Amino acid sequence: MQDLVGPAIGTLALVAVGGYLLGSIPFGVVLTRAAGAGDVRNIGSGNIGATNVLRTGRKDLALATLLLDAGKGAAALLIARFLFPNDIAPAVAGGAAFLGHLFPVWLGFKGGKGVATFFGLLLAAAWPLGLLAGATWILVAALFRISSLSALVASAAAPIYALLPLAALGLPAPPAILMLAIFTALLIWIRHAENIGRLLKGAEPRIGAKKA
Numbered sequence: 001m002q003d004l005v006g007p008a009i010g011t012l013a014l015v016a017v018g019g020y021l022l023g024s025i026p027f028g029v030v031l032t033r034a035a036g037a038g039d040v041r042n043i044g045s046g047n048i049g050a051t052n053v054l055r056t057g058r059k060d061l062a063l064a065t066l067l068l069d070a071g072k073g074a075a076a077l078l079i080a081r082f083l084f085p086n087d088i089a090p091a092v093a094g095g096a097a098f099l100g101h102l103f104p105v106w107l108g109f110k111g112g113k114g115v116a117t118f119f120g121l122l123l124a125a126a127w128p129l130g131l132l133a134g135a136t137w138i139l140v141a142a143l144f145r146i147s148s149l150s151a152l153v154a155s156a157a158a159p160i161y162a163l164l165p166l167a168a169l170g171l172p173a174p175p176a177i178l179m180l181a182i183f184t185a186l187l188i189w190i191r192h193a194e195n196i197g198r199l200l201k202g203a204e205p206r207i208g209a210k211k212a
Helices: 002-023 027-034 050-056 059-083 088-102 115-125 127-144 147-162 175-191 193-201
Strands: none
Touching: 002 059, 002 088, 027 050, 027 059, 050 059, 059 088, 059 115, 088 115, 088 175, 115 127, 115 147, 115 175, 127 147, 147 175, 147 193, 175 193
16 A cells, blocks of 8 residues: 555646646736736736736737636646546646646746636536536626626635536536635635725725726
């Protein structure tokens, strides 16, 4: 048994490093600089995600950032699943990619809030889970017109959805995927601490609202 533990830990460590490096690619910064739109970190909230990239006035760059940030999380998980057909390695790779987006080594560990990467991970891990979380985001956004609130509710709901007894949709999710959903949801809430403060004060901006 001990002869198997060492290689297993080594494999998971390599998966984690690979996932982290993939997740840490700051597509928002790369795309805005390459397009001559400046450094997105010096615009608006300073965040590197698609919402802040949109503040450059370039919807195409914002959409590309959204898709690439979601795609890197999905890619990390799917590559690990292809190489190691189990639930643990993909979950580790996905979680590491998520950490890479939040704390990218290339940007002094100052990254995004992880919402797009979160949805990419869920869709790759268990597509019904991703669709349910995405539908929750859309519903909350339609009702309240607040992006951060939508992300907070959708991320909190994801672990609950992962436990639903819907065998036809592949749920409940495997324990490793459930832990991934919990892990990423907790980090999203931590990264949205300032947004939560503004929500409690009723000062969080609404989707589409123009600054005075």
